[in-house]
Amino acid sequence: LWGLPILASDAISSVAYAGQEMLLVMLPVAGALAYDQLSLVSGAIIVLLLILTLSYRQTIEHYPNGGGAYIVAKDNLGTKAGVTAGAALCIDYILTVAVSISSGVEQITSAFTVLKPYTVIICIAMVLFLMIGNLRGIREASKLFGLPAYAFMIALLLLLIFGFAKIKGGYVAPEPTIKSLGEPITLILLLRAFSSGCTALTGVEAVSNAVPNFKSPSVKYAKTVLLLLSIIILVLFGGTSVLANMYHVVPGERAMLVLIAEQVFGHGFMYYYVTITTFIILIMAANTAYSGFPLLLAVMAKEGFVPRQLSMKGDRLSYSNGILFLSAVASGLIILFKANVTSLIGLYAIGVFISFTLSQAGMLRRWLKTRGKNWVPKAIVNGLGALATTLAVIIIAFTKFHQGAWVVIVLIPILIVLMFRVKRHYENIRKQLKVSQKTLDRADINNKVYTNRVIVPLSSVNKSSIRALKYGKTISPNVTAFCVATDEESAAKVQEKYNELGTPIPLIIKYNPYRKVVEPLLEFIESAEYEYKKGDIITVILPQFVVKRWWQRLLHNQTGRYVERKLLKHKHIVVAVMPLQLND
Amino acid sequence: LWGLPILASDAISSVAYAGQEMLLVMLPVAGALAYDQLSLVSGAIIVLLLILTLSYRQTIEHYPNGGGAYIVAKDNLGTKAGVTAGAALCIDYILTVAVSISSGVEQITSAFTVLKPYTVIICIAMVLFLMIGNLRGIREASKLFGLPAYAFMIALLLLLIFGFAKIKGGYVAPEPTIKSLGEPITLILLLRAFSSGCTALTGVEAVSNAVPNFKSPSVKYAKTVLLLLSIIILVLFGGTSVLANMYHVVPGERAMLVLIAEQVFGHGFMYYYVTITTFIILIMAANTAYSGFPLLLAVMAKEGFVPRQLSMKGDRLSYSNGILFLSAVASGLIILFKANVTSLIGLYAIGVFISFTLSQAGMLRRWLKTRGKNWVPKAIVNGLGALATTLAVIIIAFTKFHQGAWVVIVLIPILIVLMFRVKRHYENIRKQLKVSQKTLDRADINNKVYTNRVIVPLSSVNKSSIRALKYGKTISPNVTAFCVATDEESAAKVQEKYNELGTPIPLIIKYNPYRKVVEPLLEFIESAEYEYKKGDIITVILPQFVVKRWWQRLLHNQTGRYVERKLLKHKHIVVAVMPLQLND
Ligand SMILES: [K+]
Ligand SMILES: [K+]
Ligand SMILES: [K+]
Ligand SMILES: [K+]
């Protein structure tokens, strides 16, 4: 059952912040009254968890090749729904990194309070650590990832057992010292707590994405793992909520799990064991986003919704872009929100719940259309899932609107529009490149229809320019050498040396005080002197120095790049880049 | 006399921090005793100022085309001394920006204390403001720069007049509340204060750089301006030092000039006028570095000591690089030192004083060699200048070593080594490119000595690939089309469509699951199948989409760039980039 722990970190790590954030919604308003209501809201979350589990088990059954929300929504509800799910998931991945790392570091700074002022810096260091690890291919070592998950589960189980035992043994928790408004608990407050608690369910979708990774019979294994995972979340999330109630912990300055562990175990080994394993599982959770995000981008890039550079599955380069992007945006969020979990949580959950909704609604639609065996109960299960998650999305969007959810609500439509514009651009390009049967038949490649003329820009007569002139001669009978000089004196020098070459290739010299090349060259091409005939191609040969060390590259070629880019804006100019290898 | 205020901002703005930093060295140790010693140290600074002024007037006379330290040192003391002066000046420019902006913002936060927590952010905003302004060519409006300098001088003169009058009128300043060790004043403390005060002289060198900018007779005008400038500094620096003494101001939390203005004027118009004009003059001082630094880089780049991209004088591109570099490093310093003037001052002054020393020593050497008219008194003046500034460098390096001067002392040799390595690299390249007379005579450009073979990579048969094939045919009789497919099915599709073209150009299809192009292509070239003959050139034609909007560029070409870079590592491969213009 290695499949469980590897997939589990994202899902089970949420226990570290979901319950705590529920408390933090209620405590400042209601004070000690909050503890009693905590179990009520936790109960609602657990019901939602069970509905989602049943619903997702059906997705697994019918998408044995992996049923990510993007695929399920696109298959059953159409492209727009699929892209919406994709956009929502992109945001979910970014926030998974930001929230998990911030929460992980919060555990550490709660146990080692001297580190508190360095919270943001430690978080950024963790992002860099994951970034570099993933750029270098940490994923291959993923078998090892099972251990921390077990270590964390054991830690929390021991915390629960000893925690309950201590209370049974007569321990009385100190009265909480809460500054609160002492107001009664309102429905809106409960709903806000519920919204925070919904983060407990983030990550359960991972199992349905990963069905093909399970050993055969993979569908059966995946369904079992999902069920097990739900039970674990139920026990750990429910258990820690009850403990928080019993021990009257007041999170805020320090993390809830660390505070409970402190009361249960004192400052002994188990206290640090709980802290460290919680930290590690949260970093692992962030790491799952590092493998999931580039995969999602690759799938969407294949269909043209995101830049094609991200499409080459398995290719280092494309993975790197996704990893760098994820790290940059997550770091930005961490800095912006000062690594404060409570602030970040306002943006979280909504993304993944939108994808839950679309995925369940897609399954419902599927049953209504196909009407296969037993379709009615199946439709009811997925329908219930869709309904419950829709409700959750509305509640989260409404109650967390001012706490950051508005950013996501604004961002998702923007992302969708961008994705469709990218798609449209690729479509347009495809159409422009497409050749009709007629053009294909008429395509007369073998007869020369135009002349190729060559221009060799040079600043002095040296090995590089001689090589370029030779190459020019090889590809065209019509070659011109072109030199930009600052003054007549230097021009005369070049001309003299050029004459010694004894070639009939004409040398054109133009003057520019700043030795700019592009403008005089384009002017010359357009001038009557050059006698350019429409339709002809002009090949400009640019030498490029290939040097051995990276810092030497900074000393060259920039001008060449600039010239190349400027020249290529003209459709009749081909730039031939000629490498010249140099020592030192 | 517009020349005065434009050049003056750098020099006269130092009044805002030099006296204050002298006080801040002595107050915490000696307490109220410090005030009496202030004028002693200020006197020493003023003597140094007078020596420097006399010495620099001779430089102006003999370098009517601009006698920057780099040029004077290189001319008279050799390349090493010149590069040392150049490296020292680079550091001076960076610190001028960091110190001036930090001090400028300190004035503002001293008058508007609510802004204090945002100090660093405001400083970075000012750096960005100057950066953008200079990238867009603020320099052309430099005539306007005269006004703030006059406004600042008037502000300080009024402050001096009313300040002295108020004391004469019987005003008794409140006793300072200083927490100090109450220790006696030692020589080392005086020397440390002297080192801080030396920053009062930073910026006077600007006049000698700018001689050709003065209207004719420029030497005469430049000498007058330098003298005037020295007198202004003398009056303002000396005067504010005496006022600080009389009013017992305690800088630290708030800036000295603002504190004096508060006591003299109360919170009226003049208080804000002094604050704002001081702020503006300091920002202008930072701005002078923005025009000076790229110029210095351009001069050094011309001789190959810094990357050649910075050498094109008057070219936007090269200026931009210098401006961006200056902004980045100055911002880094501001963040690192939290915009604290006292921390930054430890790094300042040493750079410019090294360049002072080299410049004066260069002049001395000049007199000893040339022995022109009146050489003995001239040598004595410059010798005195060299001696005094050498002494200052030693004092600053010694007393400020632990306050940051060590960074500069370590950095300057590193910069010098780097500059010489860059130079050596360019020299090596030049030698490798140089053609001897023999090669020149033998250079047989007109006879074809090798065959040019063409490879056209394509992913499908479309307008772009047809165009590339046509071009290939034009430049060589030996063309091969090359396609990388993921599977046989897609390969068959391409092959079928290619056959319809009816061209004898052979199509080679290779397989790669990730559609990588470079590796299969290089493998193919090296394989026996291709029959590559040593010495032949292979031209690979890569299409490049030219799109209309900037964001569309992100959707293309990255792969092309990557392929191009990889291919160009092989000296027998030329990459011909063929533009293809696309709509939308
Ligand atoms: K979870
Ligand atoms: K999660
Ligand atoms: K997640
Ligand atoms: K000065």
Ligand SMILES: [K+]
């Ligand atoms: K200055």
Ligand SMILES: [K+]
């Ligand atoms: K300066």
